Amino acid sequence: MKRLLVLALCLGLSAAVPPAIAETKNPGTFVFLWTDDILSFDPAYIANTPSSYGVLNVYSRLLNYKGSEISEFVPAISTEVPSLENGLIKEGADGSVSYTFPIRKGVRAHQVGIKGADGKITWEYLDKLTEEQKASIEPGYGEITAEDVRYSLMRAILQGQSWMSNAITEVVTAGKYTDIAKWVETEGKVEKIADASPEVLRKVYDQLASQFTVDGDKVTLTLPKSFPATLGVIALPFGTSIVDKEWVTDVGGWSGSGDDWIKHYKPELAADPLFDKENGTGPFMLEEWDRTDRRITMKRFENYFMGPASLERVVMRTVPEWTTRRLQLLSGDADYVWAPVEFLDELSKTPGVKVTDGLPKVFGRGLFFAWPLDDTDNPALGSGQLDGKGIPPDFFADIDVRKGFNYAQNYDALLKQVLLDKTVQSRGPTVRGIMGYRPDSPIYTYDPAKATEHFKKAFGGKLWETGFTFTAYVQEGTPQGTAALSALQQGLQRINPKFRMQIQSLPWASISDKLNNREKPASPLTYMGWGPDYSDPGGPLGAASYYLSPTGLVGGMVGQGYRDLMAEKFKPLLDEAWASSDPAVREPIYAKLQEMSHEYATTQFLWEDFGYIVTRDNIDGYVNNMILYGAWDFYPIKKAN
């Protein structure tokens, strides 16, 4: 009996065992293994790149980026890309600028509303409907109209949840308000949005609504003044993704009313009705999101308005262990895996595996100087004096210290040995592809003689005599950051053995605490990285503003001294560039700002990040768009058998 059972078990197992790989596994299905996770399927909620992988594929936008171009667009739900030439961008006499989007007809969402005999609407998948059932589709229910476009953009703004949605607020107000809360607080003269009266909330809603005009199949967005990054924001796969108003209302979302929008302001993730469901118009439909198994399955939308995708299905799974991902790739069970950079060479020589390497990114890495520093209960400063056992709080206020540090870094060694020659040194806040980047702008190189010269001038010559000791911080699990700090540490030691920089790895929360939780920053030198949220260097979330504006996010973290320098030297130029919509006027200004970031040694700009993908060799069609941070648009992907 026992033998019989064992035999039955073996037979059963062998029947379930597939044959050794002879052909493509899972034809038509793209299996995508990564280490990230999607936060939500609500376009108005998300802001980070991994989350955009879902929204990008299930929703559509008015415009798309043209392939890998970051400043050129192609029509999507809008049938044309607005421009001055085609008359869809108009400049008003009062300085206002309007953008008109003609809405494509016949764009249907994945689910459409069918009116039953009792007059009740039920939502059915369009792909599953018979021709007869299609005749019962209720007009507007699952059909994208100009009103849906207006609703989608207003919903993202009023929900105020993510900074990518708040970027639309900045567009609409031409940078006057960073988010809807600021708008309400200013309008209502209250400290918190929660204190605003219903009248104020209604007034803000009316002001916002007046900027979106629906005229038949056209939506016109009117800005009080020029905001050059407008189209760049509109094409991003976040809050500008178009949802169906009737469906959102039906699943418990905002109805579009100006009287109750505050109830839908900043919802908790779990309370957001669009968190785990979608009804977009994109090439794929969310079939299943198993958050326990960390698996997302998306199915092809046969009625996609640009024609069905080549792939039938996409399965995205979070697999934290590299060896497991690797073996699944090699066995053909996975079509894409996220791979650690150190394995790229080995993988590129593996049969059946394709490595696409050196993909540019708009993300720059650097060491951020901060001044003045918090000297209360701050071990990073040592003694807090310039006595060789510490540093004073204004250590990096001295430009010669900053320049000395920048000449003490061995950039070439980092690029060659750590980054394996796959990328280039950063030339400033503006990286390749962004306006103002020039390949011949000045950069720092490892030059001990120049570093010595600057260090000898610093603090009237006292620094060279006393030396210094302080702690620099890097986030745990970032070996490249640790390598950059180690290279700098060695460079400083070679220049003067009295120059002692300690390196400490901390969880990100602790670093954030040091930079954000005090009146003054507590971390003198921090390894961080950042990329712009849209391709224009200006505007609140543009590369140049981020680094060089006194109100930019870097300024917010690295101290009043840095902010003062930005206000005095950089802000006038930033304002001048932003006031113009003429690229010929703007480009030289941003190039000048880039040079000034070198001249004032504002930050130690290290390198531009690079991207790569590792797939099976039968996978084609991947498009790397830098401003989408390489997000996978599965629509053009092809899997050959």
Place this chain on the structure above:
Amino acid sequence: MLNYALRRLLMLPVVMFALSLMIFALQMSLTPTQRLAAYAPSPDYLKGGQESIRRMIEQYGLNDPFYIQYGRWIGNVLSGNLGWSETARQPVGTALSSLFPATMELVVLAFVPGLLLSIYLGSRAGIYLNKWPDHLIRFFTIVGWSFPVYVFGLLMLLIFYSVLDWFPPGRLSHWAQDVVTSNQFVRYTGANTVDSLLNGNLPVFFDSLRHLAAPAISLIYVNLASMTRIMRTSMLETLRQDYVRTARAKGMLRRVVELHHARRNALLPVATIAGMELATMMGGVVITETIFDYAGLGQFSAKAAANLDFPAILGFGLYFVVVLVVMNLIVDLIYPLLDPRVKTK
């Protein structure tokens, strides 16, 4: 016996309360900004600078005194709400209840055969002391003991998945996943093996077994050594007891004496270790689950801890207290069954 069990169970809320207080106190040693990181889905969400951070701290009441924050949490727990896990993107209770069947499935498949095998091997080694079966078993278990679980797991994966393509990682193949998520397949327990049998779907059952085989074998082998050696030592000690000699002197068959008299009494220390082993496994086997891409409680708890996902850490802590107390109780209740001299007073 019943009174004893009830008394032990009544201790459960007290232990849970003490543990929750300890974990809560521990998290309060972090600053509000650090704790806020637990509520931010990624560092990017704190990108808004100081103003945004201030607002979020206010929103989550992270500046409130300890007792208010704890009171808020315990109030929610008592009303059945363990909070929202940013790690699992779902309520903590839902995450625990949906991951529990997966872990249980693996634990049962690894623990039961592992326990039986170690009892068998331990007894044999004890009976054949210093003879070749003993040497062989000791060698076999020492090798298992020497292998770190991640090394053995990776070896299993390399041989049985990469080379032979028998036991793939994950819980199900894509085709089986499609079956399980279809409307025709009824989810009774969340355990794929059980549900597939209840649905009468043998292909899914065997596919599920294929995915369970490698992690289960790894766990069995790596955990075998300790229990086998304890069983062997215990068996040796029991075989030297007077009653064993008496039984043999009375003319009872050697096999009957060894397997029915001696082995039963030798099981007592194994029961203690096995109870603890089972409790630990029910808390999730982090490394095995990670290597074999098996979504269970171990991976979840490890990720929650790394993400400082406090609602999940607290929820998991409470779950684990229940498991430990219940397992201890079961072990205590098993003792008198194995040895009637032991009374549960």
